Amino acid sequence: MSGSKRKWIYAFGGGSADGDSSLKNLLGGKGANLAEMASLGLPVPPGFTLTTEVCTAYYDNDRTYPDGLTAEIDSALAELEEKAGKKFGDPSNPLLVSVRSGARASMPGMMDTVLNLGLNDETAEGLAILSGDRRFAFDSYRRFIQMYSDVVLGVSHSVFEEILDDYKAENDFNLDTELSADDWEVIVAAYKKAVAENHDRPFPTDPREQLNGAMDAVFGSWMNERANTYRRLHDIPHSWGTAVNVQAMVFGNMGEKSATGVAFTRNPSTGENRVYGEFLINAQGEDVVAGIRTPQNLTKKTREEMGDDMPSMEEAMPEVYADLDKIFTRLETHYRDMQDIEFTVEQGNLYLLQTRNGKRTARAALRIAVDMAADGLITEDEAVLRVEPASLDQLLHPTLDPEGERDLLVKGLPASPGAAWGKVVFTADDARDMAQAGEKVILVRTETSPEDIHGMHAAEAIVTSRGGMTSHAAVVARGMGTPCVCGAGDMRIEEAQGRFTVAGRKVQRGEIITVDGATGQVFMGQAKMVQPELSGDFARLMEWADRARKLKVRTNAETPHDVQTAKDFGAEGIGLCRTEHMFFDADRIAAVREMILADDVEGREKALAKIQPYQTDDFVEIFRIMEDRPCTIRLLDPPLHEFLPHTEEDVQAVAEATGLPADQLMKRAADLHETNPMLGHRGCRLGVTFPEIYEMQARAIFEAQAAVEKETGVQPLVEVMIPLVSIAPELKFLKQRVDAVAKEVTGKTGVAPKYMLGTMIELPRAALTADEVAEHAEFFSFGTNDLTQTTYGLSRDDSGKFLNDYIKNNIYEKDPFVSLDQTGVGALIEIAVERGRKTRGDIKLGICGEHGGDPASIRFCSKTGLDYVSCSPYRVPIARLAAAQAAISENQ
Ligand code: PEP
Numbered sequence: 001m002s003g004s005k006r007k008w009i010y011a012f013g014g015g016s017a018d019g020d021s022s023l024k025n026l027l028g029g030k031g032a033n034l035a036e037m038a039s040l041g042l043p044v045p046p047g048f049t050l051t052t053e054v055c056t057a058y059y060d061n062d063r064t065y066p067d068g069l070t071a072e073i074d075s076a077l078a079e080l081e082e083k084a085g086k087k088f089g090d091p092s093n094p095l096l097v098s099v100r101s102g103a104r105a106s107m108p109g110m111m112d113t114v115l116n117l118g119l120n121d122e123t124a125e126g127l128a129i130l131s132g133d134r135r136f137a138f139d140s141y142r143r144f145i146q147m148y149s150d151v152v153l154g155v156s157h158s159v160f161e162e163i164l165d166d167y168k169a170e171n172d173f174n175l176d177t178e179l180s181a182d183d184w185e186v187i188v189a190a191y192k193k194a195v196a197e198n199h200d201r202p203f204p205t206d207p208r209e210q211l212n213g214a215m216d217a218v219f220g221s222w223m224n225e226r227a228n229t230y231r232r233l234h235d236i237p238h239s240w241g242t243a244v245n246v247q248a249m250v251f252g253n254m255g256e257k258s259a260t261g262v263a264f265t266r267n268p269s270t271g272e273n274r275v276y277g278e279f280l281i282n283a284q285g286e287d288v289v290a291g292i293r294t295p296q297n298l299t300k301k302t303r304e305e306m307g308d309d310m311p312s313m314e315e316a317m318p319e320v321y322a323d324l325d326k327i328f329t330r331l332e333t334h335y336r337d338m339q340d341i342e343f344t345v346e347q348g349n350l351y352l353l354q355t356r357n358g359k360r361t362a363r364a365a366l367r368i369a370v371d372m373a374a375d376g377l378i379t380e381d382e383a384v385l386r387v388e389p390a391s392l393d394q395l396l397h398p399t400l401d402p403e404g405e406r407d408l409l410v411k412g413l414p415a416s417p418g419a420a421w422g423k424v425v426f427t428a429d430d431a432r433d434m435a436q437a438g439e440k441v442i443l444v445r446t447e448t449s450p451e452d453i454h455g456m457h458a459a460e461a462i463v464t465s466r467g468g469m470t471s472h473a474a475v476v477a478r479g480m481g482t483p484c485v486c487g488a489g490d491m492r493i494e495e496a497q498g499r500f501t502v503a504g505r506k507v508q509r510g511e512i513i514t515v516d517g518a519t520g521q522v523f524m525g526q527a528k529m530v531q532p533e534l535s536g537d538f539a540r541l542m543e544w545a546d547r548a549r550k551l552k553v554r555t556n557a558e559t560p561h562d563v564q565t566a567k568d569f570g571a572e573g574i575g576l577c578r579t580e581h582m583f584f585d586a587d588r589i590a591a592v593r594e595m596i597l598a599d600d601v602e603g604r605e606k607a608l609a610k611i612q613p614y615q616t617d618d619f620v621e622i623f624r625i626m627e628d629r630p631c632t633i634r635l636l637d638p639p640l641h642e643f644l645p646h647t648e649e650d651v652q653a654v655a656e657a658t659g660l661p662a663d664q665l666m667k668r669a670a671d672l673h674e675t676n677p678m679l680g681h682r683g684c685r686l687g688v689t690f691p692e693i694y695e696m697q698a699r700a701i702f703e704a705q706a707a708v709e710k711e712t713g714v715q716p717l718v719e720v721m722i723p724l725v726s727i728a729p730e731l732k733f734l735k736q737r738v739d740a741v742a743k744e745v746t747g748k749t750g751v752a753p754k755y756m757l758g759t760m761i762e763l764p765r766a767a768l769t770a771d772e773v774a775e776h777a778e779f780f781s782f783g784t785n786d787l788t789q790t791t792y793g794l795s796r797d798d799s800g801k802f803l804n805d806y807i808k809n810n811i812y813e814k815d816p817f818v819s820l821d822q823t824g825v826g827a828l829i830e831i832a833v834e835r836g837r838k839t840r841g842d843i844k845l846g847i848c849g850e851h852g853g854d855p856a857s858i859r860f861c862s863k864t865g866l867d868y869v870s871c872s873p874y875r876v877p878i879a880r881l882a883a884a885q886a887a888i889s890e891n892q
């Protein structure tokens, strides 16, 4: 559409409107709903909306408005005057307007608003006469000067607050309500003088000039820092722009028959199907928010339940309330969702100022969606779309009681959700010992390593002062469902002294702290908790989600506890069992070290023979739990040096176990040291140089499979996975070894193991040559942690230190380790899917990087046609819901 033909302004009010709620992108949420309510014939003060396209044009043209806009405003104002029966700037019958922002997505409090616009010395007099209330007129006038000067002219609030405070002090007033009309007149004069002194021009008296200034300010506020930050946090594109709504003012502060209030059509905290809201008699909207006076309840029932003496609106204004109540039902039925409504009563006349879908807690979202589907107001698919998958986190873990008191100590990254309290400990051993003695402990460390696993398991929550969202602590904690706060950089840990300090506050070992992994906050002392509730509405919504989704959902888990948790949450298999995590138990590590430090194959095989029974037992337990669900077991992955002895004591222990001299062991450890271990001797490269390690693991898997089949009669579905493959011959080489072990086990047990063999795709070369890799792989599992790391050339362990700068400066929209980079890493996945299928049409495809639990990444996986996503146990329900939403949206 050409610029000149575009319609920049949409009017509403007087029983009709130019637009409706389908034009939300153009009119913003507020404008679209005002238009819709007006055309429903609801009492909406008339007004008009300048579209979001005006905003976009304004920014595209160096903050100038499109041609023709002034003429459109002129005619919109004339129409508004006609509908309101008042005239802009007319002292005998002045029209006052509000000027408010209204973007597509609600951005509460982020942008600017101006109320009571149109007042000057003459119209204030006119308003005084017309309302019969001079005090009201001059109170409104001074509010207008203050708000306009702050928002439009950049004269700070404090200038006006000081004038008012001084005046009250000089005249012995305590409350604003003690000031008379004459007092407000004096204040108005003083305010105007202050504007002239603090600004290069006097306060504008021409209402049309006031309107232009307010429009500039509200459009300008789209790009203020607050709004920019909010958009970044909520994924709202800058290009959307805001609309501006100009609307005739109505006054809730015109005496005792006037009031203002807010209402939710259902309880936004619990979801209960009952109106929930507050109102104030003789007040303006901002008074409700400001909390100067205590608002009264809307309904008699709530008032009685709360033991409140002040009459409810139902009692104080029964007729108006009855109308309002009918409107609540009408709006909810019309929008088919819980509404958040603002209203004003002006001298007994009810007006609606806003309606929108109300914000709600996860608990309320669930209940409202399920109730509405049960009542037939929405479909089951719609109910599934109504609940934000990530918000389920709030329901799966104990959370902090929102009503409880807290003493904030430090803030870090919200690495793994849930809340927990316990005594501070600084080492994994201490955590284990104290937990065994029945204490609840919080493990506080600079960062964690695989050797801390036993302490991490024992802890109620984990806090680190270093590391990002995919640091060891974060990944492992999420896997275990343990709350975790990472990278709390303000915390200085002095392990030797048994304490940590934050801004001068010392916390000693044994003192109690509370961790909220959902917000990244750590509190002093024991905060109050609320427990999760997983049956009822939750189970019902999940059933509907499972019916809708195409993707299967598996889990990343290796301990029986985690595997069981994931199964209880609905996991349909294991997508990644990281076997190295099974090597770190205190009673195994010595044998593992013996294996690594062995000089030759015989030495290694001797040590491996000690480890194999442990591995077999682990797999037996996992297969028993998973029954007929597929289990992807990944052979050893991490760099060998992670297993090396760190202290002299460790070396001594290995020396005693092996009979080898300590200095020889130290030398061997030094030989194995790598400068860049992430790109070093890890993954299948270990298997290539030490095939006996992978052979031992394959043997353990197959023997466990045979044992469980014998015991239960069900043959475990085994998928053996080779990590970090970059070139097809690596896989071919290792496949031959695994197949050979299978044959050997067949000879021993008389049962031929049934298994699939596949690989992770976590290096760009593997993705690009997926057709060759697929010659030897029956499945691919995208390891997007490493694939992101190697595609970006960005260390997953160290990037946390500077990623924030990239996000702050809009270079990265999101942390690519949290939400899949669909353009770059995603392109590699698409290539691998296409090339892999070319070689092997039925190749099984999944993802097991952290992205497998991220809703946006799951959408990508569904669209790309993967068979499953795999994520940590506590993410399983989130993934089920996200996969269902993806499938429903694809069908729409
Ligand atoms: C991956 O790289 O995405 C993966 C799942 O493996 P890990 O995190 O164990 O390296």
Ligand code: MG
Binding pocket: 762, 783, 785, 786
């Ligand atoms: Mg990996």
